[in-house]
Amino acid sequence: MMEKEKSGRKTDAEVMIGNYAIARGLVEAGIELAAAYPGTPSSEILPGIVEFKKREKMNIHTEWSVNERCAMEVAFGAALSGHKAVCMMKQVGLNVALPSFLHGRKKKMEGSLVIVSCDDPGPQSSQTEQDTRLLALLFGIPVYDPASPAEAADLAYYAVQYSFEHKVPVIIRPTHRVSHAREVIPLYPIGGRKVTLQEGVQKQQTAVSSQPSASIIDNRSSIIDETGSSPDASRLTAFGVVASGMSYSIAADVLAELGLANTVPVYKVVQLSVPIIDNRSSIIDDRETGSSPDASRLTPHALRSFIDSVDKVLVLEETDIVIEALTGDSKKIFGRRNGYVPGAGELTYDVIRDIIANVVNETKTAKVESVSDRAIEEALKGVHVQPRPPKLCAGCPHRASFYAMRRAFPDAIFPGDIGCYTLGISMGAVDTCLDMGGSVNLAAGFSDAFVQDGNLVPIIASIGDSTFFHAGLAALYDAVKKQKGFILVIMDNGTTAMTGMQPTPQTGITVDGTYTRTARIEDVVTGLGVEFLRILDPYDIPVMISTIREAYTYLNNQPSAISDQKSVSIIDNRSSIIDETGSSPHASSLTPNGPSGYEPSASNADNRSSIIEDRATSDSPRTSHLVPSFGGPAVIIARRGCILNSKLKPEDICDVGSIEKNCIGCKKCITEFECPALVFDEETKRVVIDDGLCVQCGMCLYACPKQEKGKKLQKQYGKGTTKKKAK
Amino acid sequence: MKLEILCAGIGGRGVLLASTILIEAAIAAGLKASASDEYGMSQRGGSVVSLVKIGDFKSPLIGRENAGILLSFEESEFYRNLTFLKRDGRVIVNTHKDALPGEVERLLKERNIRAYLVDGDGIAKQKGMIKASNIAILGYFSSLRIAPYSYENIKQTIVEKTKGKFLEKNLEIFEAGFRQAEGRDQ
Numbered sequence: 069m070m071e072k073e074k075s076g077r078k079t080d081a082e083v084m085i086g087n088y089a090i091a092r093g094l095v096e097a098g099i100e101l102a103a104a105y106p107g108t109p110s111s112e113i114l115p116g117i118v119e120f121k122k123r124e125k126m127n128i129h130t131e132w133s134v135n136e137r138c139a140m141e142v143a144f145g146a147a148l149s150g151h152k153a154v155c156m157m158k159q160v161g162l163n164v165a166l167p168s169f170l171h172g173r174k175k176k177m178e179g180s181l182v183i184v185s186c187d188d189p190g191p192q193s194s195q196t197e198q199d200t201r202l203l204a205l206l207f208g209i210p211v212y213d214p215a216s217p218a219e220a221a222d223l224a225y226y227a228v229q230y231s232f233e234h235k236v237p238v239i240i241r242p243t244h245r246v247s248h249a250r251e252v253i254p255l256y257p258i259g260g261r262k263v264t265l266q267e268g269v270q271k272q273q274t275a276v277s278s279q280p281s282a283s284i285i286d287n288r289s290s291i292i293d294e295t296g297s298s299p300d301a302s303r304l305t306a307f308g309v310v311a312s313g314m315s316y317s318i319a320a321d322v323l324a325e326l327g328l329a330n331t332v333p334v335y336k337v338v339q340l341s342v343p344i345i346d347n348r349s350s351i352i353d354d355r356e357t358g359s360s361p362d363a364s365r366l367t368p369h370a371l372r373s374f375i376d377s378v379d380k381v382l383v384l385e386e387t388d389i390v391i392e393a394l395t396g397d398s399k400k401i402f403g404r405r406n407g408y409v410p411g412a413g414e415l416t417y418d419v420i421r422d423i424i425a426n427v428v429n430e431t432k433t434a435k436v437e438s439v440s441d442r443a444i445e446e447a448l449k450g451v452h453v454q455p456r457p458p459k460l461c462a463g464c465p466h467r468a469s470f471y472a473m474r475r476a477f478p479d480a481i482f483p484g485d486i487g488c489y490t491l492g493i494s495m496g497a498v499d500t501c502l503d504m505g506g507s508v509n510l511a512a513g514f515s516d517a518f519v520q521d522g523n524l525v526p527i528i529a530s531i532g533d534s535t536f537f538h539a540g541l542a543a544l545y546d547a548v549k550k551q552k553g554f555i556l557v558i559m560d561n562g563t564t565a566m567t568g569m570q571p572t573p574q575t576g577i578t579v580d581g582t583y584t585r586t587a588r589i590e591d592v593v594t595g596l597g598v599e600f601l602r603i604l605d606p607y608d609i610p611v612m613i614s615t616i617r618e619a620y621t622y623l624n625n626q627p628s629a630i631s632d633q634k635s636v637s638i639i640d641n642r643s644s645i646i647d648e649t650g651s652s653p654h655a656s657s658l659t660p661n662g663p664s665g666y667e668p669s670a671s672n673a674d675n676r677s678s679i680i681e682d683r684a685t686s687d688s689p690r691t692s693h694l695v696p697s698f699g700g701p702a703v704i705i706a707r708r709g710c711i712l713n714s715k716l717k718p719e720d721i722c723d724v725g726s727i728e729k730n731c732i733g734c735k736k737c738i739t740e741f742e743c744p745a746l747v748f749d750e751e752t753k754r755v756v757i758d759d760g761l762c763v764q765c766g767m768c769l770y771a772c773p774k775q776e777k778g779k780k781l782q783k784q785y786g787k788g789t790t791k792k793k794a795k
Numbered sequence: 796m797k798l799e800i801l802c803a804g805i806g807g808r809g810v811l812l813a814s815t816i817l818i819e820a821a822i823a824a825g826l827k828a829s830a831s832d833e834y835g836m837s838q839r840g841g842s843v844v845s846l847v848k849i850g851d852f853k854s855p856l857i858g859r860e861n862a863g864i865l866l867s868f869e870e871s872e873f874y875r876n877l878t879f880l881k882r883d884g885r886v887i888v889n890t891h892k893d894a895l896p897g898e899v900e901r902l903l904k905e906r907n908i909r910a911y912l913v914d915g916d917g918i919a920k921q922k923g924m925i926k927a928s929n930i931a932i933l934g935y936f937s938s939l940r941i942a943p944y945s946y947e948n949i950k951q952t953i954v955e956k957t958k959g960k961f962l963e964k965n966l967e968i969f970e971a972g973f974r975q976a977e978g979r980d981q
């Protein structure tokens with residue numbers, strides 16, 4: 069019984085998002101280690117585990133790993149030594165973890181390993197859609213596809229037990245709609261959850277119970293279990309649906325809306341697995357059946373007989389062809405291969421309603437009127453709707469960095485990376501966005517290509533601090549070693565902002581709030597052998613611009629890699645640079661931040677002490693080597709805390725009222741600077757500041773030609789960020 | 796009973812808090828409820844939609860012209876989400892304007908949709924907490940008495956869900972939103 073007790077006493081059900089429901093199921097199953105790298109839509113699972121382990125006073129080791137491969141292998145190590153381990157990631161994170169995955173599946177585990185890989189149909193916050201189930205099948209690992217947060221909690225619990233019992237890794241694949249939906253989740257004591265897989269044809273729910281807890285429990289007891297689910301063969305229906313995950317839940321709602329809930333049977337798929345892993349399992353049918361024997365070997369028996377019992381089947385699954393491919397019966401099936409289900413994009417409510425209406429009409433199961441009324445769109449044609457493309461936050465330090473990068477070299481090549489700062493694309497300061505760490509390697513490749521062509525172009529790559537630790541280290545070392553000529557701006561905002569402010573290795577804070585060692589980016593960068601390093605505050609746009617130009621001069625003054633003979637003078641040349649920078653007055657006065665929290669530079673809006681620190685490896689062993697070494701990338705660390713994570717200091721706050729007052733309506737602050745707090749008023753033809761969003765950082769003053777700061781910048785660096793020539 | 800509510804607004808302005816209050820209030824009234832949130836790449840200032848479904852549904856998603864109620868915490872987000880509102884539905888728009896564009900008025904009339912224009916920002920600003928305009932809208936919404944959402948039920952949930960020092964202000968704003976409905980023709 070769910071009881072809502074006043075005064076915060078213990079309740080045995082509560083509202084939570086799907087990711088917390090998964091965390092709850094895992095904790096109840098008695099996991100002992102959990103490791104993850106944050107990535108939308110998976111990021112809340114690990115914090116959920118921390119929350120429940122604290123509540124239940126359990127000894128679970130929890131950690132944010134530097135990347136998914138570390139998470140997977142740490143968990144795998146624990147599993148090999150007999151512990152119950154889990155690791156969490158987003159779907160593309162699974163790619164990073166793959167090296168161990170492929171081989172690891174055959175290792176004999178003493179414990180259990182559950183991998184939660186969250187898919188992102190759409191995609192909504194990824195570079196690409198990717199169906200985790202495909203990889204699971206490729207590697208022969210059972211995969212579960214929850215249809216709701218409540219089912220996700222059950223499956224998480226079940227998966228740990230299954231993995232422990234069968235000694236195989238198991239994957240749970242929730243999609244973002246499951247991960248982020250909120251509903252009531254029943255709580256059980258540790259080890260006490262009762263789970264029955266809801267695989268098979270689902271009974272129609274009848275009357276709505278006024279007691280929600282009763283309906284939850286009813287729901288459970290009416291579950292058809294894994295093996296016993298054999299649809300009534302005598303009821304030969306013309307048309308049925310096979311659906312999995314959130315698509316199942318939507319299909320059920322759509323059929324109810326269309327009044328077809330009792331007409332069209334729906335077979336729900338929860339688990340997919342292949343014989344090589346679990347040939348004992350009764351859901352795998354080895355008999356010779358059906359018209360295409362190869363595929364049908366992989367089709368669970370109950371699913372096969374459901375398909376046999378109907379004339380036509382619609383298969384709804386996200387995001388790729390998996391169940392549809394396994395069933396192999398292409399003549400019978402409405403799906404992606406014959407174009408009834410779109411090949412890409414999320415299967416939303418409307419998409420599924422259209423598909424079902426179409427198929428139901430075609431099979432003459434029923435007659436469904438299509439809602440082709442465009443009256444709403446027609447009426448809205450003349451209405452101005454404020455466009456809200458995704459943008460960096462008002463006051464975001466990344467915006468200042470990007471603006472400086474564009475002002476320094478409007479025509480540069482800008483390889484970008486994965487994080488909030490991918491949004492720099494709309495400011496023209498991100499040209500590529502491939503994968504985690506891709507900016508560094510691509511920059512190196514561009515540099516080689518341009519050098520080969522004898523064509524020197526500034527290349528300014530950007531990468532965030534968390535991404536740098538995730539995948540940038542090896543890439544930067546490679547670039548140093550091979551002396552590539554590009555500028556790398558490490559945008560250090562002290563956190564993993566995009567996925568919800570998870571701590572980075574630099575903070576030394578772990579997921580449960582305890583401290584470990586910190587790893588400072590500047591130490592890592594110099595340790596990798598980078599010789600040009602500046603650390604600055606991106607809010608100081610003029611200094612940022614001049615530093616980028618200085619970095620480019622540094623790169624171009626590097627002697628050509630071919631001129632071996634000049635090695636001695638090169639070293640001289642270098643050490644003079646080092647002396648110059650090493651003796652900077654700022655160098656010793658400001659120390660980088662320790663684990664006491666992320667503290668960006670002490671700075672002042674009008675008189676910012678810009679260079680936080682000049683660093684050079686003056687005592688590096690390199691100076692005593694007589695082998696030629698020719699520079700390599702120049703690194704700038706743009707360090708200022710994420711605006712959502714660290715409030716502006718009083719001395720950073722600027723009065724920006726003059727933006728509105730002096731506005732001539734040129735829109736430069738909007739088109740080139742893109743702060744979402746600046747809104748163009750179509751009536752007055754002037755810019756107004758949205759007080760609800762503006763944080764008074766004052767950065768827009770640099771973009772406005774009518775402001776002192778903007779005028780100064782124009783005098784020094786030309787009109788704006790517009791490209792001189794088309795690329 | 797079944798009820799589908801779409802809450803639309805801008806990131807960082809309490810859309811998710813509003814939908815949390817709505818589902819908790821429904822659950823407190825003994826109903827089944829779920830919510831699903833959509834926020835794009837922007838951390839702040841982007842469009843945010845939160846779907847609330849009360850009653851016997853399996854999925855937390857809402858289809859075109861299926862929502863019975865649309866709560867728009869910002870005017871542009873009202874237009875952006877109008878396709879989800881069904882005929883005979885009701886919508887509250889947070890705006891300082893006292894009329895919608897003629898075309899839109901005509902459309903709503905033709906579909907028998909009732910629109911309530913409420914200056915939630917104005918109410919919240921007056922009470923010194925502009926970011927709580929969502930609470931003013933909920934106050935107004937409670938005056939419509941759409942089951943299970945009574946004034947008392949929503950108020951009680953706000954008391955349970957708001958922390959310490961903000962509670963008093965929130966209740967003041969909630970009350971002011973509710974009062975705004977006085978004298979409205981039913």
Ligand code: SF4
Pocket residue numbers: 727728730731732733734735736737738755771772773774775
């Ligand atoms: S750049 Fe200056 S003049 Fe131009 S729109 Fe912005 S505030 Fe107005």
Ligand code: SF4
Pocket residue numbers: 462463724743744745746757761762763764765766767768769
């Ligand atoms: S001061 Fe300017 S740049 Fe900063 S948040 Fe306000 S409008 Fe945006």
